[in-house]
Amino acid sequence: MPKIYFDERIAATYDADSPEMFEPAVVEETVSFLADLAGAGDALELGIGTGRIALPLSRRGVRVHGIDLSPAMIAQLQAKPGAEEIGVTVGDFATTRVEGTFTLAYLVYNTIMNLTTQDEQVGCFLNAAAHLEPGGCFVIEVGVPDLRRYPPGETVRAFTVTPTRLDFDEYTDFPGQIVWSHHYWVRDGQLEVSSAPYRDVWPSELDLMARIAGMRLRERWSGWTREPFTGESTSHVSVWEKAE
Ligand SMILES: C[S@@+](CC[C@H](N)C(=O)[O-])C[C@H]1O[C@@H](n2cnc3c(N)ncnc32)[C@H](O)[C@@H]1O
Known part of the structure; x- marks a missing residue:
């Protein structure tokens, strides 16, 4: 089983620590896209985490099942109203099978990058495809590797620098596409630190993984409201379709 980075401490403040991802407009755009x-x-x-997307999607009338490695994240989800409508399985989403078939499988907020080998990422595509009905879709939201922002010879890039964060x-x-994200913040006068590894992955590599899993690219946008994806896009929302 992979190491759990989203432990009790991270889960307790997960929602509060990513306010931009919990903005009603961001959640609404995501849920509308997925519900369609x-x-x-x-x-x-x-x-599935703390249910940021699953809960409002379920409220839209879509039956949602989630897989997550972290009992602490699931406990946060299950403490929220509406959680009783959502089935949850504790496990690794690269390998864990759940009952039923689905018209949609989705993996948002850069979470494909939590799988830190190519084998695991391919396994995730195979697992998603195995759960989909023919014609069903797999959606990923993930950043485009930002290598152009590293000056030659540098391996470190700060993206938030404030007195408390x-x-x-x-x-x-670089060849293995492994980047560690480090976070230091001062909360109630105490310094808290967390670090976790991620595997950067290019859109073209994801397309190849989809092909290996019997899916083909149907749409790629730079955001949930279907903004065009260009060479300047910093992230993408991609939809692959399982063969009929
Ligand atoms: C960035 S959070 C995203 C949570 C939620 N999808 C959201 O959008 O807020 C990543 C979640 O993926 C889970 N996770 C990471 N690697 C996993 C794996 N290999 N199998 C299952 N869950 C995993 C973590 O426990 C965490 O809950």
Whole structure:
């Protein structure tokens, strides 16, 4: 089983620490996009976390099941109203199978990068495809690797620098596409620190993984409101479709 980085401490403040991701407009755009794709079928969220997207999607009338490695994140979800409508399985979303078939599987907020080997990421595509009905869709929201922002010879890039918060990425393995994200923040006068590894992945590599899993790219946008994806896009929302 992979190491759990979203432990009790991270889970307790997860919602409060990512306020921009919990903005009603951001959640609404995401849920609308996913609800359209799910149609009358069921949806499977890989890395369901505290239910940021699953709960409002379920309120829209889509039946949602989630997989997550972290009992602490799931406990946060299950303490929220509406959680009783959502089935949850504790496990690794690269390998864990749940009962049923789905018209939609989705993996948002860069969570594919939590799988830190190519094998695991391919396994995730195979697992998503195995749960989908023919014609069903797999959606990923993830950043485009930002290598252009690292000056030559540098392996560290800070992206939040305030008196009470420092976030920076550290590329520890360029060929293996491994970047560690480090976070330091002062809360109630105490310094808190957390670090976790991620695997950067290019859109084209994801397309190849989809092909290996019997899916083909149907749409790629730079955001949930279907803004065009260009060479300047910093992230993408991609939809692959399982063969009929
Ligand atoms: C960035 S959070 C995203 C949570 C939620 N999807 C959201 O959008 O707020 C990533 C979640 O994926 C879970 N996770 C990471 N790696 C996993 C794995 N291999 N299998 C299952 N869950 C995993 C973490 O426990 C965490 O809850």
